[in-house]
Amino acid sequence: MTEDVSSVLIDGPWNHRMVAANGARFHIAEAGTGGPDRPLVLLLHSFPEFWWAWRHQIPVLADAGYRVAAMDLRGYAASDKPPQGYDTFTLAADAAALVRCLGERRVVVVGHGWGGWIAWAMATMQPDVTTAVASFGMPHPLVMRQSSARVPAQVRANRYLHSMQMPFVPERQLVAGPRYTRRVMRAWSGSDWPAEDLVQRYAAALTLPFVAHSSAEYFRWIVRSVLRSDGRRFVNRLSQQSRLPTLFVHGEDDGCVLPASTLGSQTYCRGPYREVRLPGVGHFVPEQAPERTNELLLQWLATI
Template sequence: MAVDAAFVNIDGPWQHRFVSANGARFHLAEVGEGPLVLMLHGFPQFWYTWRHQLLALSDAGFRAVAMDLRGYGGSDKPPRGYDTYMSTLDTASVIRALGEGEAVVLGQGLGGWIAWCMPVLRPDVTRAVASLSMPHPRVMRRAALTDRRQREASRWIARLQRPFQPERDLVRSHDCVASLLREWSSPFGEYPAADDIERYGTAMQIPFVAHSAAEHYRWIGRSTLRPDGPMFMRRIRHRIEVPVLHLQGTEDGCVLSRSTAGSGAYVAADYTRVPIEGAGHFLTEEAPEQVNRALLDWLDAMD
């Protein structure tokens, strides 16, 4: 039985809304008033992974907004447009659609990859960025090419390059999502619980989400063999002129902590790297208190 996209409209102190931006419609969860902080989730999740941060940031005087990326959750799922250039344009367009001139952009995993690119590709709307569980894309690429352990940890991206089969695996049952959540989270914690697997496994069964989610990574993988990949890496080599916060779990099974050193070389402004001891890839849910404290300390220091 197909899952309706309304599944992601989970009740809480936030407001669900849709905005039209960059030729598509995006689902958002929003709470609070003040300077805009826009949050981008990773794979295989949706906006709900930021629920703890939505509350902490709104309580601290920020307008906290978590969006479903193109192809995920309640956002539109067009047949194309899953390259990083389009993702940063989506993000910039959502910021403008919310009536704001700029925002602090937070990203987890895939969202972190996008966040790193915002100050270079969309500098006019980017006040600062925080990346969780993702180093600068050039650092990530180098690690995937030169570090055997990171290459093994990233093998799932190669599996996503196959046509049709990854989508079938993702929607057939919750087993595929459960495997990713377990492999990437800390072996010392209690995440994921059964309801986490149910929530994210079901969201992946929303029509077209599995395909769209894979398409983001298909562009990242296949572009390395085409001219647009090296061109993209050249574009983002320029040093970032806004503050950057980088949070990394020491037990991340997807992006190994040992693979994330060196991102500061691409930041001309203030760069802060905070290791989250004992946490894995899904920092917003595995270590919400540590993440909230690091985010609020960083945001306070910018004022």
């Protein structure tokens, strides 16, 4: 049975809003008021999740005085699912336009997985609105690209990425039931996490109309752009060193982005850079280690 969008508008200490930005409508869960010394914090989720992945961070950051917005990325959950725009340039422009539509001039971008990829890109693609970036479970995109070609274990771990290139098959797997979501999340978490109720919630969100196709398009762009002009422009833009404060956090049990594949992100940073490795934690750092994530974010945000 196909889910309704209302199923992802989960109640909690936050408000749900739809915001028109960059030619589409985006859903955010928002909390906190912010202030002159408390910048907007934009939270970007990964695959196969949606804004709910930040449920442990939203109230903590809001209580600390920050204005927080957890966004459903283009093509996910309650946000619009247009047929195109799943390249990194557009995704970064989505985030920047959303910030402006929220009445803010600058933002701290915090992302996990795919959201981390976008956060890294914001530093050089949207520097006018970006104050600082934090990435959980995703090194600098060019480090990830290089490792995906040169680290044999990462090549094997990327089998899911190559399976996403097939037409129709990934979409059918994603909507067929929770089996795919359960297998991927537990393999990437390095444990029996998540519990079945969370598997069911994320699997159900993938059955919303067009979400399966949209989420697969992210992975298709990564591979197909390699030999195209937009892929070359992406490399040129990301090759520029960022001057922004940067936090990179990675779980040592990550089964998606292997720890050995994450070395070298600091070479793309000229500004303050902090890197933290968490033992016993897999790919889904904000959910697997919420208290540690909150502690690291609050410490880092206080330095900006």
